[in-house]
Every structure is written in structure tokens, then in C-alpha cells.
Amino acid sequence: MRIASVRSFLLDSDSFGHLQATLESRRLDVARVEELLDLTDAVLDDQLPLDQMPALIAQAFGVEEKVANEIAADVAGYRLYPLRDFIEGVPEHIVKWGKRVEDYPQKRVGKTRITPDRLAGELAEKHALEFSDVLVKRMGFLIKAYFDGSKTRESTLTFFSRPPSIGGLGASGEKSQEVLNDVDGMRSGIEIVEREEELQDEAPAVANVALPVEEPVAVMQVAEPDDEANLPEISPSHELAAEVPVISGNVVRASQETVPVPDADASKAARRVEVAAAPARGKLEDAVSMSIEAAAATLQTKRIPKKAFADIARAAIRGVRDLYQTRELFERDFGVADA
Incomplete structure (x- = not known):
């Protein structure tokens, strides 16, 4: 979604904090909050139907259906509910997944x-x-x-x-x-x-005015899905054991009706997607760490929270924000002259 006001809301660090708290309260790795952001990006880009969020969360995080529904409700409540003028069915799905819309910020990013x-x-x-x-x-x-x-x-x-x-x-x-x-x-x-x-x-x-469409960072070649089921791509995390699935940044809808399958069959049923020159998640985090290290003196001098700096750097590296917008944020929020 390329509307400037929507993009600005999606880059707001408040929603990051809420989703981190959602994972922490269930003793899940808060470092995997990026996967929840990728999930909402896929919904916004019409790559993933809203009602399939719980199934993908259950598979990726290895949680039972009730917990997956609660996490999906939080993701929708904090990340998608304010955009309800642009996405249909968000309040109804929050209620369906066992939560109340009143429990979430009532902010409305409208036309x-x-x-x-x-x-x-x-x-x-x-x-x-x-x-x-x-x-x-x-x-x-x-x-x-x-x-x-x-x-x-x-x-x-x-x-x-x-x-x-x-x-x-x-x-x-x-x-x-x-x-x-x-x-x-x-x-x-x-x-x-x-x-x-x-x-x-x-x-x-x-x-x-809608922002210009950015060039994709990778060219995807999608193979034919297996007959048993069609699932969005699942790829291994650099931080966890190889057998633990994570939600990919390039969630691809295999068909109009994606069919969830048990975890045991996930590796067999998952779509095989070859991504040319796609940056590994580990490299992304390394780049963010290098950015923080390079700005260490400025962070210490101006007492800039490392998390706030990391959120801006990570958004730039993920391609969500261009370098001009990133520099403007550094200069405006932190007074960093050498942004």
C-alpha cells in the first residue's frame, strides 16, 4: 500500500512495541517480531487472505490454535485495525479470534x-x-x-x-x-x-499522493505447488534451529484458497520458492547492528535509545523507507547532523 499516510502509520514504532509485548507475554522470541510485520505486509499487498493469519502463525511459531488466534487478533488490532477504511473485515476477524476491538487503539488512518x-x-x-x-x-x-x-x-x-x-x-x-x-x-x-x-x-x-513503487529487491521464480496443499513459503530462521519455520518476508499466495496442513507435513507441503539475491535475515540484522555500532558515539552523546535508532535503520534496510526519508527522520527526531 503506497499511500503516504498509511506508510507513515506502518513505520510508527508504537505498533512494533505492542507486537513485541504480544510475543513476550507468550514466552516467544521477541526478535521474531519482524515475521509478524512481514505477515501484515503480505495482507496489505493482497498476497495473503486475512483469515489465514492464525494458521500461518500456528505453523511458524508452533503454538496451539487458541494462542495463534490471540496473536492474530493482536496483529490485526495493532497493525490493521487503524487501516480499516482500506481493509475489509478486520473488526469482524478480531472478534472471531476471541478479542474485542475496544481493547486496541481506536486510531483511524482514513482517507x-x-x-x-x-x-x-x-x-x-x-x-x-x-x-x-x-x-x-x-x-x-x-x-x-x-x-x-x-x-x-x-x-x-x-x-x-x-x-x-x-x-x-x-x-x-x-x-x-x-x-x-x-x-x-x-x-x-x-x-x-x-x-x-x-x-x-x-x-x-x-x-x-501515492508514493512511487519501489523496485523489488529480488526476482522470484515460483515452482508448481504440491498436490497435497498450497502454503505460503516457510523458511528457516538464522537465530533458531533449522527445523523451526518462520514467516518469510516474501509471503506468496499459492492460490485463492490456501489450505493449512499439520506441522509434520509442512516441509513437504510448503511451496518451493527460489529467491535470486534475496538478503538473508541474518545479514539484515548484521546490517542493523553495524549501523548502530557506527553511530555509537552519537547515540551515547545524544542519549538516543538504541531501539529507536534500530527501528529506523531496520525499516530502511528492509526497503520500507528510502534513504532520503531515513535521513530526514534521523535529523528531525535525533538532531543527527551527519545522518
């Missing part, structure tokens, strides 16, 4: 509401379009018509470039394309409303 005129004004300012109030209002009308599908892209571009004297905006073709590209990027993150009274007190809508 930004904005009027056509305000959206047009923000886009005109962003793209340095020196429009009069009349042209901004006309631009808002055109954007709303394009947004709701009553005007095609081609028709909208025609009106953008048409002279103002005959109902257009007089914008260049390049600027017109850039504006509509932004509108396309906003589709999943904003809701256009007619009246100012319907607005929420939120950040400008242009902040909810």
Missing part, C-alpha cells in the same frame, strides 16, 4: 476529505499554475469530473489546454499531464466532498 476547489488550489500551487480564483474553481470542477469518471483523461486534458476564453484553463500539455498524474496517485487516499462542513482537519491532500 483525506477535500473539496474540489481546495484540491485544485493545492495542485495549482504545487505545479506553479498562476490561476485566478475563477480558473481554480473551473479546475476543481474538471478534476472532480475526472476523479469520479464522468470525464475521460483525454477530454480533461483537452479542457486543461483550451484557452480560458472558451472554457479551458490555458495550461501547457506537460503541466496538465503532471496534474492528472497527481490526481491518479491520490485516488486511494482522498475523498472529494462538496461542502466545507464535511472536511476533516487534516494535512493537505497532496501529501496523500
